[in-house]
Amino acid sequence: MSTRTLGLIGSGAGGVEKIRPSLIEPAIRRGWQVAVTLTPTAGTWMEANGEIERIQEVTGRPCRVAPRLPSEPSPHPPIDCYLVCPASSNTVAKLALGLADNQALTTVCEAIGGQVVPVVVFPRINAAHARQPAWNSHIEALRSVGVHLLMGDEYWPLHEPRSAPGKDLPWEKILDVVDTVVS
Numbered sequence: 001m002s003t004r005t006l007g008l009i010g011s012g013a014g015g016v017e018k019i020r021p022s023l024i025e026p027a028i029r030r031g032w033q034v035a036v037t038l039t040p041t042a043g044t045w046m047e048a049n050g051e052i053e054r055i056q057e058v059t060g061r062p063c064r065v066a067p068r069l070p071s072e073p074s075p076h077p078p079i080d081c082y083l084v085c086p087a088s089s090n091t092v093a094k095l096a097l098g099l100a101d102n103q104a105l106t107t108v109c110e111a112i113g114g115q116v117v118p119v120v121v122f123p124r125i126n127a128a129h130a131r132q133p134a135w136n137s138h139i140e141a142l143r144s145v146g147v148h149l150l151m152g153d154e155y156w157p158l159h160e161p162r163s164a165p166g167k168d169l170p171w172e173k174i175l176d177v178v179d180t181v182v183s
């Protein structure tokens with residue numbers, strides 16, 4: 001039985017609706033256990049399309065959106081690697097600033113500061129997000145503390161807003177990086 005656990009964080013960006021068949025099930029086939037946490041936006045989308053229930057069936061553990069009560073134990077086991085995918089521009093900015101105002105950000109902000117568990121981030125953004133004046137400093141801040149950022153034409157060529165190329169995320173390449181980072 002697999003002993004390594006991937007903490008998958010999904011945010012409100014294109015592709016999140018596909019994480020079960022495209023990331024979670026392939027990761028399980030690669031020998032990972034997967035513990036999923038969604039931002040509130042992604043949680044709303046995935047509740048509406050029925051994916052939260054399916055993710056829980058496939059992973060065998062709760063798909064987290066809300067924080068636990070102080071009296072409750074954490075529903076997820078210790079994590080060996082965090083993968084934030086897809087990461088919205090909003091979630092990337094908040095991670096860079098240490099803003100932890102939802103459960104997904106809370107766990108990843110702690111991992112970034114903890115410097116023990118590797119963090120891989122796939123920003124699923126467009127060209128306008130990248131031209132936002134604070135974007136480059138957010139990326140530099142995250143890189144400076146060792147966050148693995150999967151960016152550039154090799155991963156996700158930037159397109160202008162509302163001109164989405166209908167391109168799928170490079171799911172297998174993303175999982176290859178996760179496997180490399182952990183081994």
Ligand SMILES: Cc1cc2nc3c(=O)[nH]c(=O)nc-3n(C[C@H](O)[C@H](O)[C@H](O)COP(=O)(O)O)c2cc1C
Nearest residue numbers: 011012013014039040041042088089090091124125
């Ligand atoms: C249908 C739809 C698709 C979106 N896709 C993206 C996207 O691909 N990338 C992105 O950065 N924001 C996208 N957004 C905007 C984010 O969902 C929005 O900024 C939200 O506040 C992100 O919240 P979160 O980071 O907490 O999940 C999209 C919004 C909608 C309604």
